[in-house]
Amino acid sequence: MANIAKPSRKEEIQPPVVHVGVIGWIRSNLFNSWFNSVLTVVSIFFLLKTVPPFIRWAFIDSVWNTTGQACRHATGACWSIIPHNYRFIIFGFFPYNLQWRPLLAMIMLFVLLFFSQNRKHWNKSLAYSWIAGLVIMGLLLKGGLFGLKSVDSTQWGGLLLTLLLSVFGLTAAYPLGVVLALGRQSKMPAVKTLCIVYIEMIRGVPLISLLFMASIIFPLFLPEGVTINKILRAQIAIIMFTAAYIAEVVRGGLQAMARGQYEAAESLGLNYYLTMRRIILPQALKIVIPPTVSILISAFKDTSLVVIIALYDLLKTTQTVLSNPEWMGFSREAYLFVAIIYFLGCFSMSNYSRKLEKELSRGN
Amino acid sequence: MNDTASEKVPFWLDPKKRAIFFQFITLCMVGLLAYYLISNTLHNLKKQNIATGLGFLHKASSFEIGESLIRYSAASTYGRALIVGALNTLYVSFIGIIITIILGTFIGVARLSTNWLLSKLAAIFIEVFQDIPVLLQLFFWYSLFYTTLPTPRHALHPLPGLLLCNRGVTFTVPKADPAHGYMAIAFLAGCVIVYLIRRWAKKRQEQTGQLFPIFRVSAVILLGLPLATWWLAGAPTALSAPKLVGFNFTGGMTFSPEFISLLLGLVLYTAAFVAEVVRAGIQSVSKGQTEAAMALGLRPGMVLNLVILPQALRVIIPPLTSQMLNLTKNSTLAVAIGYPDFVSVANTTINQTGQAIEGVALIMVLYLIFSLLTSVIMNWYNKKAALVER
Numbered sequence: 001m002a003n004i005a006k007p008s009r010k011e012e013i014q015p016p017v018v019h020v021g022v023i024g025w026i027r028s029n030l031f032n033s034w035f036n037s038v039l040t041v042v043s044i045f046f047l048l049k050t051v052p053p054f055i056r057w058a059f060i061d062s063v064w065n066t067t068g069q070a071c072r073h074a075t076g077a078c079w080s081i082i083p084h085n086y087r088f089i090i091f092g093f094f095p096y097n098l099q100w101r102p103l104l105a106m107i108m109l110f111v112l113l114f115f116s117q118n119r120k121h122w123n124k125s126l127a128y129s130w131i132a133g134l135v136i137m138g139l140l141l142k143g144g145l146f147g148l149k150s151v152d153s154t155q156w157g158g159l160l161l162t163l164l165l166s167v168f169g170l171t172a173a174y175p176l177g178v179v180l181a182l183g184r185q186s187k188m189p190a191v192k193t194l195c196i197v198y199i200e201m202i203r204g205v206p207l208i209s210l211l212f213m214a215s216i217i218f219p220l221f222l223p224e225g226v227t228i229n230k231i232l233r234a235q236i237a238i239i240m241f242t243a244a245y246i247a248e249v250v251r252g253g254l255q256a257m258a259r260g261q262y263e264a265a266e267s268l269g270l271n272y273y274l275t276m277r278r279i280i281l282p283q284a285l286k287i288v289i290p291p292t293v294s295i296l297i298s299a300f301k302d303t304s305l306v307v308i309i310a311l312y313d314l315l316k317t318t319q320t321v322l323s324n325p326e327w328m329g330f331s332r333e334a335y336l337f338v339a340i341i342y343f344l345g346c347f348s349m350s351n352y353s354r355k356l357e358k359e360l361s362r363g364n
Numbered sequence: 365m366n367d368t369a370s371e372k373v374p375f376w377l378d379p380k381k382r383a384i385f386f387q388f389i390t391l392c393m394v395g396l397l398a399y400y401l402i403s404n405t406l407h408n409l410k411k412q413n414i415a416t417g418l419g420f421l422h423k424a425s426s427f428e429i430g431e432s433l434i435r436y437s438a439a440s441t442y443g444r445a446l447i448v449g450a451l452n453t454l455y456v457s458f459i460g461i462i463i464t465i466i467l468g469t470f471i472g473v474a475r476l477s478t479n480w481l482l483s484k485l486a487a488i489f490i491e492v493f494q495d496i497p498v499l500l501q502l503f504f505w506y507s508l509f510y511t512t513l514p515t516p517r518h519a520l521h522p523l524p525g526l527l528l529c530n531r532g533v534t535f536t537v538p539k540a541d542p543a544h545g546y547m548a549i550a551f552l553a554g555c556v557i558v559y560l561i562r563r564w565a566k567k568r569q570e571q572t573g574q575l576f577p578i579f580r581v582s583a584v585i586l587l588g589l590p591l592a593t594w595w596l597a598g599a600p601t602a603l604s605a606p607k608l609v610g611f612n613f614t615g616g617m618t619f620s621p622e623f624i625s626l627l628l629g630l631v632l633y634t635a636a637f638v639a640e641v642v643r644a645g646i647q648s649v650s651k652g653q654t655e656a657a658m659a660l661g662l663r664p665g666m667v668l669n670l671v672i673l674p675q676a677l678r679v680i681i682p683p684l685t686s687q688m689l690n691l692t693k694n695s696t697l698a699v700a701i702g703y704p705d706f707v708s709v710a711n712t713t714i715n716q717t718g719q720a721i722e723g724v725a726l727i728m729v730l731y732l733i734f735s736l737l738t739s740v741i742m743n744w745y746n747k748k749a750a751l752v753e754r
Contacts, residue, residue: 029479032478205731206727208707212723216724220405308699315500331510336504339504342500346495347495
């Protein structure tokens with residue numbers, strides 16, 4: 001066997017130079033047919049028409065740290081609007097000298113999120129640290145204890161409010177969604193009908209109608225003299241909305257469970273609660289992690305709708321800056337800045353979801 | 365082992381009785397909650413002197429609406445104002461859906477192209493437009509109209525027959541002529557004829573195996589019938605070109621900045637999602653299907669028509685429909701930039717009459733009808749398209 005002739009290195013014939021390296025790559029990926037060549041030329045033309053002017057506008061001709069007056073003479077982008085107003089855009093009306101508190105809360109949130117990325121860290125202590133973290137964050141924002149000065153929640157705004165609405169919204173909506181999904185799968189007709197009506201009704205209407213409901217009808221529901229703050233009302237609407245979507249995702253996971261799992265649990269003598277808690281939900285919820293992350297992404301984007309009921313979220317604080325005569329007219333720069341924040345948030349989440357999907361499918 | 369049936373089970377351990385008990389408790393709780401909320405609401409309404417009922421629909425609205433497909437003035441009723449809003453919603457959604465499907469399909473196919481550059485450009489488009497909230501996109505496009513575009517006097521003129529200014533986008537269109545109505549009728553008739561021919565051709569092919577050049581015949585009928593009608597009606601060629609009168613254009617066809625920004629935002633946002641749907645659908649058909657069809661000697665067009673599309677569409681249509689519904693639901697964001705869609709008109713109505721409950725209920729009912737209709741159509745399609753197994 002060993003004496004089968006092996007070609008020595010010198011005898012190896014290299015492929016022609018136009019099939020390897022940069023030229024080969026270009027030939028096989030950009031110009032492998034006449035149609036593809038046309039497409040490549042058109043794409044390059046399009047890029048040449050758009051990218052250099054954009055770079056010129058955004059970087060070469062732009063100004064970065066001047067007053068609004070000086071900006072009007074610049075030919076490029078006026079990024080000065082960001083350094084001059086970033087604290088208002090991010091923290092809203094939070095008292096200026098107390099803004100370290102929301103900053104600390106946000107850092108805590110990001111550290112927790114970063115730590116939760118790794119699946120090895122998913123255990124009970126992580127869950128407890130999330131609960132503790134959320135409580136501390138709430139305390140940092142609200143104040144009033146341990147010598148922290150109390151800050152009224154009407155002063156919360158900006159990116160802070162956007163994160164608050166999405167994080168607390170999802171944390172509260174998740175258990176509610178699981179309960180609704182279980183209710184929809186239930187054998188009791190009354191419970192099942194109630195859940196179906198709720199889920200289908202919420203999913204059928206646009207979020208904005210729920211927000212209108214929260215801002216103008218909800219006060220009518222309460223007995224005289226009782227008022228609930230506007231942020232909380234919007235939060236309730238977002239929770240109700242997100243829960244219905246989570247319920248549908250979880251239902252998909254429940255339906256994917258094999259019947260044998262239920263039967264095995266029953267034959268072990270487990271009751272309904274234990275069957276769900278110990279057997280079904282741990283498996284079903286694992287299957288639906290990737291679609292749950294997409295719900296998280298859309299919940300994060302949907303919080304921007306609270307602008308319409310005049311809550312000061314990230315988008316609204318930006319618009320407030322734009323209504324200041326000094327910065328009027330620089331909406332392109334300001335909106336691009338906000339778009340980048342949203343994009344980074346959503347893109348990292350969707351990337352993470354893709355990675356997780358791969359890991360989970362490998363695990364099975 | 366005892367015979368359990370003969371043994372008396374205490375009633376609190378009997379699953380059937382327990383289920384009835386649970387449901388009774390749940391219904392009681394929901395009922396009590398509803399009663400509590402309704403009684404509070406009635407009390408509050410009485411105290412604040414707010415009228416109830418839909419009587420306001422017959423009163424004069426006394427507000428103007430910028431864009432309307434039907435005749436409307438401030439003297440018209442609230443009911444008519446709401447109809448104007450609903451028609452505007454349908455109008456922007458309908459045009460949006462058509463453009464979205466075309467654009468989304470192109471981008472989805474481009475994403476799968478073997479051309480590296482094109483595929484990357486499509487991927488960037490999809491990521492960017494999916495990950496920015498649609499409301500922000502609307503604000504961005506709307507602000508572009510006011511900060512970048514010139515006044516009508518200095519309107520941009522990028523293409524012949526197209527004018528861009530901060531009052532909107534104006535096209536040169538053929539002058540109104542009765543021939544256009546006839547052409548529309550001819551086109552609809554063409555659609556019916558093509559549908560019948562396709563059915564007949566499919567039946568014949570299944571029975572005899574004979575092929576019929578459906579695509580070419582359909583194209584000739586769909587284009588030819590309206591053209592022939594146009595020629596028979598005297599071939600009117602007069603154009604209505606926009607002319608600057610005072611501070612704005614007259615003539616031509618103008619779309620307002622609100623309409624264009626709404627359309628642009630909705631279309632770009634939804635097209636990114638549609639592109640992903642299309643890509644997933646095409647990828648769901650395994651390569652072996654194409655190879656098998658080619659091995660049978662089918663031509664590329666037939667491979668696409670008879671083998672790939674029927675399978676890919678089964679995967680594409682359901683999520684595509686839900687994206688279309690999303691577009692319709694997202695069109696409610698028009699209220700933020702002032703396009704008079706249904707929610708915007710309903711919002712004005714609520715502010716004027718104070719009847720918030722009725723107003724929000726009307727919004728919810730309208731959108732529930734949309735989504736119910738969609739799911740009825742979807743169920744019908746799913747039943748029709750479901751795999752028939754042996």
